[in-house]
Amino acid sequence: MNLALRDIRHRLGRFVLTCVGLALLLGVVLSMIGIYRGIVADALQLVRLADADLWVVEGGTQGPFAESSRIPKDTRETVARLQGVAEAGVLTFQTAEASHGPRKIRLYVVGYEIGRLGGPAQLLAGRAIARSHYEMVVDVRSGIPLGARVRLGAKDFTVVGLTQGRVDSGGNPVAYLTLKDAQELQFELEAAAARNQAARGLEANLNQVNAVVARLHPGVAAESVAATVRRWKHLGAVTQQEQENLLVSSVVDRARKQIGMFTATLLLVSAVVIALIIYTMTMDKMREIATLKLIGAPDRTIVGLIVQQSLALGGIGFALGAALIFLGADFFPRRVILLPGDAAALGAVVIAVCLLASLMGVRYALKIDPAQALGG
Amino acid sequence: MEALVQLRGLAKHYGEGTTRVDALRGLDLDIHAGQVVGLLGPSGSGKSTLLNLVGAIVEPSAGWMRLDDEVVYDGKWTRRDLRRLRLEKIGFIFQFHNLIPFLSVSENVEVVLDLVGQGRPQAQARARELLDYLEVGEHADRRPSQLSGGQAQRVAIARALANRPRIILADEPTAALDSERAGIVMDLLRKVAVEQSAAVIVVTHDEKIFDRFDAMHVLRDGRLTA
Numbered sequence: 189m190n191l192a193l194r195d196i197r198h199r200l201g202r203f204v205l206t207c208v209g210l211a212l213l214l215g216v217v218l219s220m221i222g223i224y225r226g227i228v229a230d231a232l233q234l235v236r237l238a239d240a241d242l243w244v245v246e247g248g249t250q251g252p253f254a255e256s257s258r259i260p261k262d263t264r265e266t267v268a269r270l271q272g273v274a275e276a277g278v279l280t281f282q283t284a285e286a287s288h289g290p291r292k293i294r295l296y297v298v299g300y301e302i303g304r305l306g307g308p309a310q311l312l313a314g315r316a317i318a319r320s321h322y323e324m325v326v327d328v329r330s331g332i333p334l335g336a337r338v339r340l341g342a343k344d345f346t347v348v349g350l351t352q353g354r355v356d357s358g359g360n361p362v363a364y365l366t367l368k369d370a371q372e373l374q375f376e377l378e379a380a381a382a383r384n385q386a387a388r389g390l391e392a393n394l395n396q397v398n399a400v401v402a403r404l405h406p407g408v409a410a411e412s413v414a415a416t417v418r419r420w421k422h423l424g425a426v427t428q429q430e431q432e433n434l435l436v437s438s439v440v441d442r443a444r445k446q447i448g449m450f451t452a453t454l455l456l457v458s459a460v461v462i463a464l465i466i467y468t469m470t471m472d473k474m475r476e477i478a479t480l481k482l483i484g485a486p487d488r489t490i491v492g493l494i495v496q497q498s499l500a501l502g503g504i505g506f507a508l509g510a511a512l513i514f515l516g517a518d519f520f521p522r523r524v525i526l527l528p529g530d531a532a533a534l535g536a537v538v539i540a541v542c543l544l545a546s547l548m549g550v551r552y553a554l555k556i557d558p559a560q561a562l563g564g
Numbered sequence: 565m566e567a568l569v570q571l572r573g574l575a576k577h578y579g580e581g582t583t584r585v586d587a588l589r590g591l592d593l594d595i596h597a598g599q600v601v602g603l604l605g606p607s608g609s610g611k612s613t614l615l616n617l618v619g620a621i622v623e624p625s626a627g628w629m630r631l632d633d634e635v636v637y638d639g640k641w642t643r644r645d646l647r648r649l650r651l652e653k654i655g656f657i658f659q660f661h662n663l664i665p666f667l668s669v670s671e672n673v674e675v676v677l678d679l680v681g682q683g684r685p686q687a688q689a690r691a692r693e694l695l696d697y698l699e700v701g702e703h704a705d706r707r708p709s710q711l712s713g714g715q716a717q718r719v720a721i722a723r724a725l726a727n728r729p730r731i732i733l734a735d736e737p738t739a740a741l742d743s744e745r746a747g748i749v750m751d752l753l754r755k756v757a758v759e760q761s762a763a764v765i766v767v768t769h770d771e772k773i774f775d776r777f778d779a780m781h782v783l784r785d786g787r788l789t790a
């Protein structure tokens with residue numbers, strides 16, 4: 189006879205309510221993990237956006253995603269002529285606020301030269317930028333439809349193509365402009381931000397880019413080309429692999445720390461909730477437990493009653509929470525990636541937490557004296 | 565004939581030093597199978613303590629007891645042995661019937677049989693038989709909270725009898741019942757004592773049932789008188 193189940197049925201309302209509360213907690217934990225996975229995936233997609241083998245950046249810097257880097261635009265020609273380099277392109281990066289109708293959207297603007305390396309590789313819809321001015325390819329995450337007109341700075345751009353899964357580490361959708369448009373936008377924005385420092389002028393600006401990207405011939409070691417570039421003054425080089433590692437260790441490590449802390453805190457809260465609920469459920473059953481002991485029930489039966497209830501609470505809470513997040517993942521403002529392995533790991537942690545949390549109740553139950561059943 | 569329950573020099577005190585209370589002070593008593601005995605005495609005289617000792621709920625400070633060929637409390641008994649003894653040999657009936665609220669009436673009886681490892685169908689059949697016998701069979705699927713005091717008491721008796729115990733201990737079983745119902749309960753206990761050759765010990769203040777006992781023992785200050 190399963191006593192745990194019968195007791196739960198007897199107080200179903202309270203049990204279900206507790207399960208729902210726990211489900212929300214565990215759902216948040218799971219979405220945290222999913223958001224973390226999303227950040228990692230977004231970050232990797234961002235560094236892979238140029239489809240490059242090598243990044244040439246300002247000397248002493250770690251590339252455009254880690255810190256600001258400025259190099260002369262004509263570096264591209266020098267890099268393109270290097271032994272082993274198949275093609276090279278220039279890129280600029282900046283964040284800018286765009287308006288689409290009444291809506292304001294922060295975009296991560298990437299400038300590239302038409303026909304050269306660095307443009308959007310695969311398009312979800314539409315076409316690549318064909319004209320040297322006022323066309324834009326933007327990520328679907330922006331919610332901006334094909335053919336829409338978007339205002340960036342003082343100019344209007346027409347969306348001619350859409351990409352998918354390209355956002356920066358803050359979750360802002362990527363927008364591609366021609367290098368010229370992007371540089372003009374940058375000048376415009378900088379001038380507005382610091383009008384008195386604008387002496388540098390548009391010309392200076394037009395000669396600067398944030399990075400040169402290069403694709404190598406098959407079989408050429410990126411590291412050896414990078415070593416050559418590093419010998420030049422004022423220039424640094426980062427291989428694609430290094431770039432990815434760098435991003436993972438900078439952006440992603442921070443996210444992992446923050447989200448890890450949240451997750452740990454929430455798990456702790458869940459443990460306390462389960463422990464308290466199980467403890468009070470056990471206290472409420474003091475007399476029944478004493479009676480069971482009196483009629484000769486072994487400790488095993490009593491412990492089973494409590495542990496099973498604890499596991500049921502955690503199990504149902506977790507299943508509900510997981511279902512909630514799996515169904516609701518698409519409604520999150522950020523990318524949430526739910527891996528079955530992550531869910532399984534959390535499930536295992538929840539089971540461990542339940543066992544741990546039931547200890548307090550079990551200790552209390554084992555101390556109950558069968559004679560307590562006799563008191564009035 | 566050897567007594568089913570033998571108590572020798574049984575003593576129990578609670579606490580130590582200035583707070584020490586001597587609840588039982590060395591008690592010898594024999595109860596035979598088939599007997600229904602009454603235990604009387606003023607409040608605090610040690611009646612419940614004696615019942616708890618015989619019921620293997622509380623361990624004595626001194627003395628020993630023999631229950632149905634087993635010498636209990638000879639120093640070697642563990643908590644687990646006492647629990648098994650309670651499960652297999654002893655049936656309890658309390659004034660507060662202590663039914664388990666989250667089990668149905670039938671399950672309250674079945675649970676004892678489940679604990680000794682009987683299968684569900686047998687346990688159900690036995691519970692049904694006992695509940696019918698005690699005239700509460702039609703309430704088998706109800707919750708204890710839906711029963712009257714008398715009905716609940718009879719369910720508690722059914723539970724006490726489920727394992728065919730050799731010793732039945734009842735603490736004030738008729739206190740909450742009118743004299744007719746009290747008479748029925750006493751008849752029933754006698755029937756069980758005879759049919760199962762069990763010993764029944766009833767603690768009571770209830771004068772209406774004084775004439776139902778084979779023997780009456782009076783406790784005063786932890787000692788048997790008369």
Ligand SMILES: Nc1ncnc2c1ncn2[C@@H]1O[C@H](COP(=O)(O)OP(=O)(O)OP(=O)(O)O)[C@@H](O)[C@H]1O
Nearest residue numbers: 578585586587605606607608609610611612613614
């Ligand atoms: N758990 C305990 N701790 C300390 N003292 C106890 C305990 N149980 C009983 N006593 C004391 O032992 C003595 C005998 O108590 P017991 O309950 O056996 O009396 P009783 O005859 O059943 O009384 P009543 O008729 O009121 O039920 C009393 O003085 C009581 O205060």
Ligand SMILES: [Mg+2]
Nearest residue numbers: 611612613735
């Ligand atoms: Mg008493």
